[in-house]
Amino acid sequence: MKNIMFIAPPAAGKGTQAEIVVQKYNIPHISTGDILREISKEDSEIGNYVKETMKNGGLVKDEITYKLIKDRLDRDDCKNGFIIDGFPRNLDQAKEYTKILDELGYDVGLVIYLDIKEEVLEKRITGRRLCENCNTIYNINDPKSCPKVESTCDKCGGKLYQRDDDNLESFQNRYKTYVEKTKDIIDYYKNMNVLYEINGDATVEEVADEVDKIISNN
Numbered sequence: 001m002k003n004i005m006f007i008a009p010p011a012a013g014k015g016t017q018a019e020i021v022v023q024k025y026n027i028p029h030i031s032t033g034d035i036l037r038e039i040s041k042e043d044s045e046i047g048n049y050v051k052e053t054m055k056n057g058g059l060v061k062d063e064i065t066y067k068l069i070k071d072r073l074d075r076d077d078c079k080n081g082f083i084i085d086g087f088p089r090n091l092d093q094a095k096e097y098t099k100i101l102d103e104l105g106y107d108v109g110l111v112i113y114l115d116i117k118e119e120v121l122e123k124r125i126t127g128r129r130l131c132e133n134c135n136t137i138y139n140i141n142d143p144k145s146c147p148k149v150e151s152t153c154d155k156c157g158g159k160l161y162q163r164d165d166d167n168l169e170s171f172q173n174r175y176k177t178y179v180e181k182t183k184d185i186i187d188y189y190k191n192m193n194v195l196y197e198i199n200g201d202a203t204v205e206e207v208a209d210e211v212d213k214i215i216s217n218n
């Protein structure tokens, strides 16, 4: 199984797609956003720093992110493949990621780019809700992914919450950073011949089929 990286703008559905791959191939989903959200709950200097930075839509300092990625990838459950999500976010991080992978004896694997328009994302972002217990993602603005009972997870009955950074202002800030930085990353992986592009503005199932084709053909 090749390692998989998803590149996509905020709220493009990469978390959902990553979970589908995780279920099918039984590999860990390593999301820097999820790890940082856990750290942000800690009542400590670093916890408060991460919480504030995330709330404003800024990037957490590299020294924190690099360490958490390296420690996480070094664990045994990553030896048969993993999905990396939310990292790298700029060219410096991409170059550092190559170094980390080399040190750990891994390849970058497949880089899957979900391309999707800003207007579509703005509509999605305000409706996104997550289960605080099992992390399942819903969208209250979309009848297809809306929970059956308001504010309650269909799968486990957990309470649904809205991320602090899922507001229009924070989204626009994150989107701007994303556009500025992503071009370089895309070029970097294109040059390495590992980039695969998918139109993310299709249904979850259609995007998942495309993702699966790429994985199966490699």
Ligand code: AMP
Binding pocket: 010, 032, 033, 034, 036, 053, 054, 055, 057, 058, 059, 060, 061, 065, 085, 086, 087, 088, 089, 093, 165, 174
């Ligand atoms: P995400 O869940 O990927 O949308 O990430 C949520 C937030 O976590 C981002 O807006 C950043 O504040 C922080 N974050 C996630 N990944 C990184 C990263 N690779 N480098 C720096 N900050 C990150």
